[in-house]
Structures are given as structure tokens and as C-alpha cells.
Amino acid sequence: MIFKEIQAKSLLRKQKKIDSWFLSRYNMNLYRGCLHACAYCDGRAEKYFVEEAFGREVAVKVSAVDILRKELDPQGKRTAFTPSYIFVGGGVCDSYGPAEEKYGLTRRVLELLAERQWPVHLLTKSGDVQRDWEILLRIQKQKGALVSFSFSSIDPAISALFEPHAPSPAQRLEAMAFLKSKGLNVGMMLMPVIPFITDAPGLLEGAVRKAKEAGASYVLCSSMTLKPGRQKDHFYTVLEKHYPDLLPVYAMLYPENNAYGAAIPDYFPAVYELFQQIVKKYNMPQRIPPRFFRRILTENDYVTVLLEHMDYVHKSLGRRSPFGYAAYSISQVAQPLSTMRSEIGKIKGVGKMTEKVVREIMETGMARDYERLLGG
CATH class of the missing domain: 3.20.20.70 (Aldolase class I)
Structure with a gap:
């Protein structure tokens, strides 16, 4: 060596x-x-x-x-x-x-x-x-x-x-x-x-x-x-x-x-x-x-990670997923999501289903879809 x-x-x-x-x-x-x-x-x-x-x-x-x-x-x-x-x-x-x-x-x-x-x-x-x-x-x-x-x-x-x-x-x-x-x-x-x-x-x-x-x-x-x-x-x-x-x-x-x-x-x-x-x-x-990591990351990064976790599992199982693109878009948003609640659905890639997941994460710290897919 x-x-x-x-x-x-x-x-x-x-x-x-x-x-x-x-x-x-x-x-x-x-x-x-x-x-x-x-x-x-x-x-x-x-x-x-x-x-x-x-x-x-x-x-x-x-x-x-x-x-x-x-x-x-x-x-x-x-x-x-x-x-x-x-x-x-x-x-x-x-x-x-x-x-x-x-x-x-x-x-x-x-x-x-x-x-x-x-x-x-x-x-x-x-x-x-x-x-x-x-x-x-x-x-x-x-x-x-x-x-x-x-x-x-x-x-x-x-x-x-x-x-x-x-x-x-x-x-x-x-x-x-x-x-x-x-x-x-x-x-x-x-x-x-x-x-x-x-x-x-x-x-x-x-x-x-x-x-x-x-x-x-x-x-x-x-x-x-x-x-x-x-x-x-x-x-x-x-x-x-x-x-x-x-x-x-x-x-x-x-x-x-x-x-x-x-x-x-x-x-x-x-x-x-x-x-x-x-x-x-x-x-x-x-x-x-x-x-x-919930208490370590910023709220935007926390949401991004959960969405990317869901995206990875869906795609690893050969399924289509709306979460990856939405996660990337949220990761590029400079403003905290909690200050733009009425604008979440306008973020590029955030459709109705993803918006529902994001809002649930913001309100409770978790999403039921995440728990069903990966466990809490």
C-alpha cells in the first residue's frame, strides 16, 4: 500500500x-x-x-x-x-x-x-x-x-x-x-x-x-x-x-x-x-x-426527503411516480413552505395527489401514504 x-x-x-x-x-x-x-x-x-x-x-x-x-x-x-x-x-x-x-x-x-x-x-x-x-x-x-x-x-x-x-x-x-x-x-x-x-x-x-x-x-x-x-x-x-x-x-x-x-x-x-x-x-x-432527521432538516428539505423516499420505492417496484419531480421542485424553493401554503399547488410538478401529501406532512409531520408504503 x-x-x-x-x-x-x-x-x-x-x-x-x-x-x-x-x-x-x-x-x-x-x-x-x-x-x-x-x-x-x-x-x-x-x-x-x-x-x-x-x-x-x-x-x-x-x-x-x-x-x-x-x-x-x-x-x-x-x-x-x-x-x-x-x-x-x-x-x-x-x-x-x-x-x-x-x-x-x-x-x-x-x-x-x-x-x-x-x-x-x-x-x-x-x-x-x-x-x-x-x-x-x-x-x-x-x-x-x-x-x-x-x-x-x-x-x-x-x-x-x-x-x-x-x-x-x-x-x-x-x-x-x-x-x-x-x-x-x-x-x-x-x-x-x-x-x-x-x-x-x-x-x-x-x-x-x-x-x-x-x-x-x-x-x-x-x-x-x-x-x-x-x-x-x-x-x-x-x-x-x-x-x-x-x-x-x-x-x-x-x-x-x-x-x-x-x-x-x-x-x-x-x-x-x-x-x-x-x-x-x-x-x-x-x-x-x-x-x-425531522428535527434536523429544514421543513422544505424534510418534505423533499419524504417525497424522494416514496418516489424511490415506487420506481424500484417498476411503478410510475409523481413524487420525484415534485421533490426536486420543492428542494429549489427558497421560501419556507409554511409561508406559502396557498401556493403549494402552483409549484412545478406538484399535482393534486402530491399537494395532499405535502400538506399532510406539513400539518402532522407524516403522511399516511408514506406510512403505507414505507412504514413510519
Whole structure:
């Protein structure tokens, strides 16, 4: 493994709208590149501009803490921060691992975020997060903290093939249970589900069951994307070595002309329908429950997230949905919805059905349609 120290010019990335997966408007990568070497990682894709040899080399943003301290200084901001979780990890790195053992950037950043009283959502495959449980618990008590663990399955043999240098699924589940025992909010990101490898009913149910046993408050599930270029080429190399019979199947699943790398629409609805049956069996939320973000987000962002949750489930089941476009439109409205109640139906994309849902959310904090679809 190779660590390359770099001087970053900025750290905190502001998104154009609230991210309904991670409940964040701001995210950061303290390291660039990842040593887990997961075969499916889209961090390899050219769009992320990772120059380092993925899986062997990591760039370390040694100035990250000093930069973040300046970026979080409200006196230096032209516009105020919008309340949300700050998302740490994911994207093109894991915030824990050998680089963190040497440089300790994640711990120092968490200490700074605790000092500034920011809510934190942390995503990792590493059990090393247990080291920082006291800081995370302090953040949770102050504002809110979520620790999500990434899995493609709980099968150790499959994980060894597709996540060759990551901690085993058992180690991740142990870390999840440990953090839960300390009072932290934890969950599972079953992302991605690898077609015809980790989407078997027994594997999906096993993952949800194990997450439940470890104290997870949610399990999120998504299909795998394979962007043309380095990501897809690398994955196919691994697939050819271990599952060569699936190569022609994947050629049909992932057309070359799809720049986003999504599977054909016919694939995922049956998988997600099965996943829905499983999470209902175990009374497990399939999205991060609103109780974890209702008091953190602005009212417009809160409505946006609930609408996008509903939209994702409908579309994952192969249904048409009016909620996605409406959610985006609301996310771009600068004025608080509560000050424009008579104008809600005039927002682009907000039809009568969506308007009814939005008004119910504003009045009660929840919508019956949301509860029927996802649970409360």
C-alpha cells in the first residue's frame, strides 16, 4: 500500500439539494482512493478523477482538519449553512482503515464536528469505527449521529471475491452491534446488490435478519451500477474469473450506451419487491426513519426527503411516480413552505395527489401514504 500526502484546497462539498439517502447537504472525503479494492466500487469510474491506483494507493488530505475549521467558521461564510447531517466517508474512500491508523484524520474531524455541534452521518466497511464511539455518542446527544455499514451481502465467501481487502461481513456486524450497545444509531446499507450473485432470497433475508440482530435501525437496498470505463472493465475482469457464465447475462443487463451504468429497468423491481417482503417480515425500515432527521432538516428539505423516499420505492417496484419531480421542485424553493401554503399547488410538478401529501406532512409531520408504503 502507498500513501501519498497532498494539500487539498477545499474539503467540504456542498450539494445542490438535500441527499435523501444520507440526509446530507455537505460531504467530505478525507482520503482519496480506497484499499478495500471492492470490485463493484464506482469510485473507479473516470467521473470521480481518482488518479491513484485504486485498491493500492491512497491520497491523504493532510491539511483536512485545518481546512474544515476555516470552512465551518460562520464569520467567513457569505451564506449561512443549511441544517443537515454532514456525511463523512463513502464516495471515493472509507474514512477508516490503514490510512486512518497512520494519520487519524477522521477522529480529528469528528472532534471538530463535535466542537461545532454538527450532526454526522458516517458510512464505513471498517470495524475501526469502534475506536471513536465516545465522540460519536457525544455528537449524537448534541445534534444527531448515524453510523451506517456498507455490505453487498453477509456471505463471507462472496465478500472475499468482491471485497477482497475489506473487513469480513461478520466483523462489520460485530462493530454494528458494539456501537448499538453503546447507544449509537446504526444501520445497514445493502448497496449494491450484485445481480444474480447476492440477490438470492436467502442472502437478502439473511442480511436483514443479521442487521436486526445487530441492532440496526434501518436497511437500505439498491441495485448495482456499472459505469462504462474503468469501473465496468474491472468488475468484468473479476466476474470472468469467478462467475464466467454470467458474462453474457451482464452484457444484456448493462448496455454499453448507458452512461450512468444502470441495469435495464426489467431487472430490479422483482428484487425490490422481495426485499420489501423481507423488511416487512422483520419490521425493518427500508429507508432511514424520519425520527432521525425531522428535527434536523429544514421543513422544505424534510418534505423533499419524504417525497424522494416514496418516489424511490415506487420506481424500484417498476411503478410510475409523481413524487420525484415534485421533490426536486420543492428542494429549489427558497421560501419556507409554511409561508406559502396557498401556493403549494402552483409549484412545478406538484399535482393534486402530491399537494395532499405535502400538506399532510406539513400539518402532522407524516403522511399516511408514506406510512403505507414505507412504514413510519
